[in-house]
Amino acid sequence: xxxxxxxxxxxxxxxxxxxxxxxxxxxxxxxxxxxxxxxxxxxxxxxxxxxxxxxxxxxxxxxxxxxxxxxxxxxxxxxxxxxxxxxxxxxxxxxxxxxxxxxxxxxxxxxxxxxxxxxxxxxxxxxxxxxxxxxxxxxxxxxxxxxxxxxxxxxxxxxxxxxxxxxxxxxxxxxxxx
Amino acid sequence: xxxxxxxxxxxxxxxxxxxxxxxxxxxxxxxxxxxxxxxxxxxxxxxxxxxxxxxxxxxxxxxxxxxxxxxxxxxxxxxxxxxxxxxxxxxxxxxxxxxxxxxxxxxxxxxxxxxxxxxxxxxxxxxxxxxxxxxxxxxxxxxxxxxxxxxxxxxxxxxxxxxxxxxxxxxxxxxxxxxxxxxxxxxxxxxxxxxxxxxxxxxxxxxxxxxxxxxxxxxxxxxxxxxxxxxxxxxxxxxxxxxxxxxxxxxxxxxxxxxxxxxxxxxxxxxxxxxxxxxxxxxxxxxxxxxxxxxxxxxxxxxxxxxxxxxxxxxxxxxxxxxxxxxxxxxxxxxxxxxxxxxxxxxxxxxxxxxxxxxxxxxxxxxxxxxxxxxxxxxxxxxxxxxxxxxxxxxxxxxxxxxxxxxxxxxxxxxxxxxxxxxxxxxxxxxxxxxxxxxxxxxxxxxxxxxxxxxxxxxxxxxxxxxxxxxxxxxxxxxxxxxxxxxxxxxxxxxxxxxxxxxxxxxxxxxxxxxxxxxxxxxxxxxxxxxxxxxxxxxxxxxxxxxxxxxxxxxxxxxxxxxxxxxxxxxxxxxxxxxxxxxxxxxxxxxxxxxxxxxxxxxxxxxxxxxxxxxxxxxxxxxxxxxxxxxxxxxxxxxxxxxxxxxxxxxxxxxxxxxxxxxxxxxxxxxxxxxxxxxxxxxxxxxxxxxxxxxxxxxxxxxxxxxxxxxxxxxxxxxxxxxxxxxxxx
Numbered sequence: 001x002x003x004x005x006x007x008x009x010x011x012x013x014x015x016x017x018x019x020x021x022x023x024x025x026x027x028x029x030x031x032x033x034x035x036x037x038x039x040x041x042x043x044x045x046x047x048x049x050x051x052x053x054x055x056x057x058x059x060x061x062x063x064x065x066x067x068x069x070x071x072x073x074x075x076x077x078x079x080x081x082x083x084x085x086x087x088x089x090x091x092x093x094x095x096x097x098x099x100x101x102x103x104x105x106x107x108x109x110x111x112x113x114x115x116x117x118x119x120x121x122x123x124x125x126x127x128x129x130x131x132x133x134x135x136x137x138x139x140x141x142x143x144x145x146x147x148x149x150x151x152x153x154x155x156x157x158x159x160x161x162x163x164x165x166x167x168x169x170x171x172x173x174x175x176x177x178x
Numbered sequence: 179x180x181x182x183x184x185x186x187x188x189x190x191x192x193x194x195x196x197x198x199x200x201x202x203x204x205x206x207x208x209x210x211x212x213x214x215x216x217x218x219x220x221x222x223x224x225x226x227x228x229x230x231x232x233x234x235x236x237x238x239x240x241x242x243x244x245x246x247x248x249x250x251x252x253x254x255x256x257x258x259x260x261x262x263x264x265x266x267x268x269x270x271x272x273x274x275x276x277x278x279x280x281x282x283x284x285x286x287x288x289x290x291x292x293x294x295x296x297x298x299x300x301x302x303x304x305x306x307x308x309x310x311x312x313x314x315x316x317x318x319x320x321x322x323x324x325x326x327x328x329x330x331x332x333x334x335x336x337x338x339x340x341x342x343x344x345x346x347x348x349x350x351x352x353x354x355x356x357x358x359x360x361x362x363x364x365x366x367x368x369x370x371x372x373x374x375x376x377x378x379x380x381x382x383x384x385x386x387x388x389x390x391x392x393x394x395x396x397x398x399x400x401x402x403x404x405x406x407x408x409x410x411x412x413x414x415x416x417x418x419x420x421x422x423x424x425x426x427x428x429x430x431x432x433x434x435x436x437x438x439x440x441x442x443x444x445x446x447x448x449x450x451x452x453x454x455x456x457x458x459x460x461x462x463x464x465x466x467x468x469x470x471x472x473x474x475x476x477x478x479x480x481x482x483x484x485x486x487x488x489x490x491x492x493x494x495x496x497x498x499x500x501x502x503x504x505x506x507x508x509x510x511x512x513x514x515x516x517x518x519x520x521x522x523x524x525x526x527x528x529x530x531x532x533x534x535x536x537x538x539x540x541x542x543x544x545x546x547x548x549x550x551x552x553x554x555x556x557x558x559x560x561x562x563x564x565x566x567x568x569x570x571x572x573x574x575x576x577x578x579x580x581x582x583x584x585x586x587x588x589x590x591x592x593x594x595x596x597x598x599x600x601x602x603x604x605x606x607x608x609x610x611x612x613x614x615x616x617x618x619x620x621x622x623x624x625x626x627x628x629x630x631x632x633x634x635x636x637x638x639x640x641x642x643x644x645x646x647x648x649x650x651x652x653x654x655x656x657x658x659x660x661x662x663x664x665x666x667x668x669x670x671x672x673x674x675x676x677x678x679x680x681x682x683x684x685x686x687x688x689x690x691x692x693x694x695x696x697x698x699x700x701x702x703x704x705x706x707x708x709x710x711x712x713x714x715x716x717x718x719x720x721x722x723x724x725x726x727x728x729x730x731x732x733x734x735x736x737x738x739x740x741x742x743x744x745x746x747x748x749x750x751x752x753x754x755x756x757x758x759x760x761x762x763x764x765x766x767x768x769x770x771x772x773x774x775x776x777x778x779x780x781x782x783x784x785x786x787x788x789x790x791x792x793x794x795x796x797x798x799x800x801x802x803x804x805x806x807x808x809x810x811x812x813x814x815x816x817x818x819x820x821x822x823x824x825x826x827x828x829x830x831x832x833x834x835x836x837x838x839x840x841x842x843x844x845x846x847x848x849x850x851x852x853x854x855x856x857x858x859x860x861x862x863x864x865x866x867x868x869x870x871x872x873x874x875x876x877x878x879x880x881x882x883x884x885x886x887x888x889x890x891x892x893x894x895x896x897x898x899x900x901x902x903x904x905x906x907x908x
Contacts, residue, residue, distance in 0.1 A: 016219070018213065025205050029201050029204060037193035037194065038193060043194040051200070054204040059211060118191065
């Protein structure tokens with residue numbers, strides 16, 4: 001779906017067009033679910049979070065003001081829903097066992113390394129993890145990521161930097177040992 | 179360098195595939211929420227009425243946290259528009275008192291249950307205008323009590339100075355953001371008010387009802403009613419806001435009542451047997467809640483067949499039933515007659531066959547209410563008592579995943595089975611895993627050719643395990659049926675009860691569909707009628723009646739709309755039809771117009787009168803109709819035929835075969851007539867003439883008979899409830 005189409009659809013949904021909203025959910029469900037999955041690392045939790053996010057979307061779609069990309073706005077919604085959801089469940093995201101690194105002709109060694117990287121990502125403090133997710137995994141600009149996390153652009157840059165430093169240190173250490 | 183590698187990895191993280199079921203559920207929920215948001219907006223646009231807050235505060239929400247927040251938000255508002263708020267409160271209280279008093283006698287009984295005014299036009303068509311009228315009268319007559327309540331409520335907006343002061347202080351500096359916050363809180367409050375702490379997916383069921391503008395609990399029900407009513411009361415008289423309408427999400431297949439048919443056009447009527455009783459229990463539950471059931475929920479034949487009639491039973495297994503026919507005057511239309519055709523299945527006298535039973539239980543979070551999983555457990559334990567020690571039982575559950583709770587176990591090891599039931603608890607989400615597959619696997623694993631192999635499914639709603647397409651599921655069940663594993667369905671709960679699917683499954687699985695609303699219903703289905711529910715004596719039972727145009731000018735089959743068959747299907751053994759268990763009775767009622775009496779359908783002006791007369795021979799001229807029943811024995815695939823001519827002497831009213839009985843001669847016939855009348859009245863009374871609930875009560879009362887379990891007495895009680903419920907309607 002091209003940008004203009006998407007924008008029209010969002011506008012129509014904001015105006016109360018149920019069909020447009022249905023199309024919107026159909027279109028963006030995948031985006032939401034994939035991101036929720038990456039955010040919490042667990043498919044069934046992600047389904048619940050996505051469901052909540054879709055419901056919230058119904059109520060708050062009119063609040064989207066077009067200042068940032070719709071996906072960034074969605075990510076923000078998903079993160080908030082995810083936090084609420086885990087709070088309501090009284091637990092934290094468990095291991096990211098649903099996530100895999102897909103790369104054709106990757107060796108099993110690379111696979112294991114990838115798994116370690118993903119696990120390490122989930123060991124990071126929450127703010128850093130979210131920043132890395134948005135910037136490195138989703139390819140958002142620092143500005144967009146700042147919008148999605150509701151913080152300053154500098155904070156994102158700093159968090160990504162910190163995260164990189166930590167990851168490097170961790171794997172450096174492992175290399176030293178191993 | 180490592181950074182690049184890691185970045186590459188992070189960029190290429192793959193997530194699991196999307197579950198289409200989950201997507202659909204989320205879409206449904208989101209659409210429901212979207213609708214309610216739009217409705218709220220429409221209402222807000224019409225008038226800036228702030229009564230929601232005041233009312234929801236009065237509703238006595240158990241969530242104190244939410245309440246507190248709401249109150250804060252409210253106080254900030256009342257600070258601004260204090261006088262309006264007070265007025266609105268006073269107005270609201272009067273209405274609350276009015277409606278409260280109004281609803282109390284009707285909803286009090288079922289207050290812990292979900293209230294769904296059905297979408298039926300009969301029951302809710304325009305409840306709001308009526309309520310308005312009632313509110314006005316009540317608020318006049320009940321001013322006194324309203325004032326008492328007002329006193330207790332009114333001080334609240336003004337008499338909690340501390341938070342208000344705080345609001346004042348803050349209000350000076352941060353007025354705008356605070357207002358925004360209040361707005362947000364209000365919105366969250368709305369969400370939370372409806373979506374209580376259920377989060378799991380399969381609670382699509384539960385959550386859906388909550389998010390939609392339906393009322394999950396009686397408190398909320400009245401609450402919503404108040405909202406709706408107060409809107410009406412406060413809106414300008416010329417604008418009628420789109421009033422609140424409760425939408426039950428129970429799904430029933432849509433059908434219309436059979437019409438009168440001219441014998442000249444269509445002399446043959448064909449239908450399949452139906453021994454299900456789900457419709458009766460569902461109707462009873464709705465009536466106990468004080469609402470009329472939706473019309474599609476009333477399947478007349480299921481109401482009639484809920485009761486046991488004392489028809490003559492054969493003792494021979496090979497011809498498992500014999501028809502008995504009674505003719506009475508029709509109470510609905512003068513000049514018409516009712517032809518009751520009853521069959522009763524042969525009852526086991528000796529040893530009951532072995533059974534291999536798999537319970538497939540829905541244990542998703544939505545089953546976590548007293549009328550669901552606990553009732554399921556108790557019902558299943560009851561069923562154990564009707565099984566033999568040698569029978570095998572296994573338990574499979576589905577929720578977050580499908581799993582085997584109990585491997586096939588002999589009933590003699592009762593303690594183990596009961597322990598397995600007791601361990602079950604509802605919770606978690608429904609991933610919609612392969613529950614039914616697993617159940618069939620268990621049944622096949624322990625398949626016994628000489629036993630009754632049956633899966634018993636107990637669930638509250640959407641059957642979204644594994645295959646969720648209805649047609650696909652039907653085919654799946656049908657294939658398994660051919661292998662010898664049958665499926666029975668027990669429905670529980672309400673609000674999202676998917677009757678449509680349940681019927682389809684049970685019919686294709688050669689089983690019964692029952693709806694369990696109380697423990698006594700469980701007892702009836704699983705203990706008293708265990709043999710009927712568990713052991714089929716005949717399958718694919720079809721009825722075909724050919725009317726003699728010389729004696730009958732038109733006929734109408736009462737009920738069996740969902741079971742109609744084509745004329746050619748009767749002799750086609752491949753066509754599936756209803757099954758009859760040991761001791762089941764099936765009653766079909768035809769309303770017929772004897773030749774010569776005034777007809778509903780105008781006769782054809784250019785009809786072929788001569789031809790019919792030519793064919794009439796002396797032999798058959800006494801026949802009213804000719805009844806044919808086809809059935810297959812459980813293990814056979816070729817059908818057998820029973821035929822019987824229904825004869826009446828032309829001049830003598832008391833012929834040995836069939837006579838025009840007076841009521842009272844046969845109480846069973848009379849009672850069946852009463853039930854049929856009731857069911858038709860519930861469906862709108864298109865064909866019942868002037869007959870009302872009172873006449874049904876009189877008719878049924880006189881025919882109560884022995885009634886050892888009190889079912890008939892309960893029916894009469896139900897008619898009374900229906901009368902009250904219908905009086906509430908406009």
